[in-house]
Amino acid sequence: MTSEKMIIEVEGLMKHYGEVKALDDVSFSVKEGEIFGLLGPNGAGKTTLMEILCGLRRFDEGKVNVFGLDLVKDPYKIRSLIGFCPQETLLYDLLSVRENFAFAASLYSLSSRKFKERVEFSSKFLGVEEFLNRRVQQLSGGMKRRANLAASVIHDPPIVILDEPTVGFDPNIKREFWELMKALKDHGKTLLLSTHDMYEADEICDRVAIMDEGKIVALDKPLILKKTIGGEASIRVRVKDDQVEKALKLIDKYNHIAKDNEVQVFVANPWETMPEISKKLISQRILTEKVEVVEPTLEDVFIKLTGRRLTEEYK
Ligand SMILES: Nc1ncnc2c1ncn2[C@@H]1O[C@H](COP(=O)(O)OP(=O)(O)OP(=O)(O)O)[C@@H](O)[C@H]1O
Ligand SMILES: [Mg+2]
The missing domain is CATH 3.40.50.300 (P-loop containing nucleotide triphosphate hydrolases)
Known part of the structure; x- marks a missing residue:
């Protein structure tokens, strides 16, 4: 909260x-x-x-x-x-995750009882318990980043x-x-x-x-x-590649931007106008991949x- x-x-x-x-x-x-x-x-x-x-x-x-x-x-x-989690992981490759936590904790003078409590809590909470004893160099990128986050909050900031x-x-x-x-x-x-x-x-x-x-x-x-x-929200229309010209003729009366096979239509009330555009496309049998309102x-x-x-x- x-x-x-x-x-x-x-x-x-x-x-x-x-x-x-x-x-x-x-x-x-x-x-x-x-x-x-x-x-x-x-x-x-x-x-x-x-x-x-x-x-x-x-x-x-x-x-x-x-x-x-x-x-x-x-x-x-x-x-x-403050716990700071920098973009580059700050872990020592040759140390295990637990040893890295101990190093991080030593920077904040955590007591050994508090350290034990925190390792248990944050490794469960951040999902690193299975590789606590593994060397950092053996972790995947995702695991490393999780361990890095856990190390940065070891002092419970x-x-x-x-x-x-x-x-x-x-x-x-x-x-x-x-x-x-x-x-x-x-x-x-x-x-x-x-x-x-x-x-x-x-x-x-x-x-x-x-x-x-x-x-x-x-x-x-x-x-x-x-x-x-x-x-404002707008309407995005996507048609088959060879239908673009035909579709543009129908959409021409609306304020729009066309790029490749996609047309973005700007109207005051996109939710009301979307079915109108859909109907027109269907009535002309234009092969349409998508008509949607985009926020x-x-x-x-x-x-x-x-x-x-x-x-x-x-x-
Ligand atoms: N140590 C430094 N010496 C000189 N210029 C720096 C230094 N660190 C950052 N800058 C310059 O300060 C500006 C802000 O850089 P900063 O790294 O804070 O941006 P950023 O928003 O974090 O960018 P990014 O998304 O690339 O990480 C940039 O122009 C950058 O070149
Ligand atoms: Mg940056």
Whole structure:
């Protein structure tokens, strides 16, 4: 459950790397118990922002508070309240998963009783118990990432920060990881994660900050972003390749964009117009693969805000 208590508060954050402005006046707050997403393309400043929150990087200007503590004054206290799961796994290949956990725990001075308790709990919870005694080098990519997540929360921090936790995963493992992140939330953790994946942001985040070139360009619940910025729903029609011309003649009167054998139709009331278009296509015996209403995505939101796509792969 999310409360209205803000546990991460960032105000006017600025960070330069020489001439590069990596963060440009970034302000936002994260509510206790929510999954908060940073969605943005390469170079948007996501990793920089997360590393600053974890005390791994300095910043030039601004204010960061975590549980009311000032990051500049209390970096060590804050570090113990955060579990950071970086994109690159931080595990030692030659050590077993359990030994890696012990190493991670030693950074937080966990007592041996607490350590035992935590290994038992998090290995069950995050599904790593079967390979606790295996060397990291013998694990699959998915197992490694799970072990990495378990290691980053070994000290039971209330906040978990994950940098692109599912990048490069195949869809099944991605879904499995989404469930893990939701389970952490259900367990009372607050999650801040970065992603380029609009579906991931949409599926698991309670609120999303869209970042571009060091700035937050929009911030809200995914549904609200899609409704207020993404634009109206439209109708997508897909016909057999040799039917395109015939179909376009029928659809011509509507505002539309055609690409290959797909036509996107923009009307004020797509749900009412869809059957009308279907009927016309059927009456002319046009072989139609699909007629559907498509809602705007977070990708559409990003395009509206920046004029660019989030990633090349969605072209
Ligand atoms: N150590 C560094 N030295 C110089 N410039 C850097 C450094 N780290 C990041 N940058 C620059 O700062 C900007 C933000 O980078 P950052 O890694 O925070 O982006 P990102 O959103 O995490 O990108 P990606 O999605 O590719 O991980 C980029 O222009 C990057 O080139
Ligand atoms: Mg990054």
